[in-house]
Amino acid sequence: MPKIQANGIQLYYESHGSGEPLVLIAGLGADVFLWFRQTPVLSQSFQVIVFDNRGAGQSDKPLEPYSIRLFADDTAGLLQGLGIRRAHVLGGSLGGLIAQEFALAYPEMLHRLVLVSTTFGGPHSVKPSLLNMIPMLLTMRRTGHPEADVRRGFQMFTTSQWYQTHPDLVDQYVAWRVAHPQPPDAYKRQQGAVRPYNAEDRLAQITAPTLILHGRYDRLVPVKNAHLLAGKIPGAKLAILEAGHACMIEQDQQFNDTVTSFLKG
Secondary structure, three states: OOEEEEOOEEEEEEEEOOOOEEEEEOOOOOOHHHHOOOHHHHOOOOEEEEEOOOOOOOOOOOOOOOOHHHHHHHHHHHHHHOOOOOEEEEEEOHHHHHHHHHHHHOHHHEEEEEEEOOOOEOOOOOOOOHHHHHHHHHHHOOOOOHHHHHHHHHHHHOOHHHHHHOHHHHHHHHHHHHHOOOOHHHHHHHHHHHOOOEOHHHHHHOOOOEEEEEEOOOOOOOOHHHHHHHHHOOOOEEEEEOOOOOHHHHOHHHHHHHHHHHHOO
């Protein structure tokens, strides 16, 4: 399995296809499988690089505090290790925070930026409604029954109609996550990087062409965050999909088409 030394740790990564490099950055607790509906399609047009963030999947899980800047440095280290000087970067949820920070810290390495189901953090970001907050907290709880925990979480990430009508994809996702669990302490360290992050006052510094994608029915990161992001990043384009938080899975064809069109300019 391919691993590379990046920013002082071993990162697991995969490279698919050829063309302009496109890095996909996963969300909290997720690994390369998050993009199982993207990698086969987008790799027809780009060199798609997927990897496990520190603390997840097959990458190292050092016993130290994590930060969004640290994750961004990992991403830069991965690209540098692969000899890639400039790439498109797409991040979902936590990966969207990392992608923002990468854009701010390494503008010379960024071609185009795609932010998915994410927020700029801080006090002015929009939190889940009370109606969704309790289910969200229950979703994050670990009961000792991995399949039930993953299934409950994935149900929260998608719309009820999609979840009920796509049992094959739900089972596929659940089976992978159960077979590739994340240690609870690593999950907490990733989660700890999210809370203090706030990029709101720096977003005007992003000069790369930017696309913001969000599910209209996102219960974890309300869609208003997408509109706030679009208002802060100069020239950002906004696309709202009829989906929940995992819009890349729920509306994969529209997601892939929109991303491909944007990245090809």
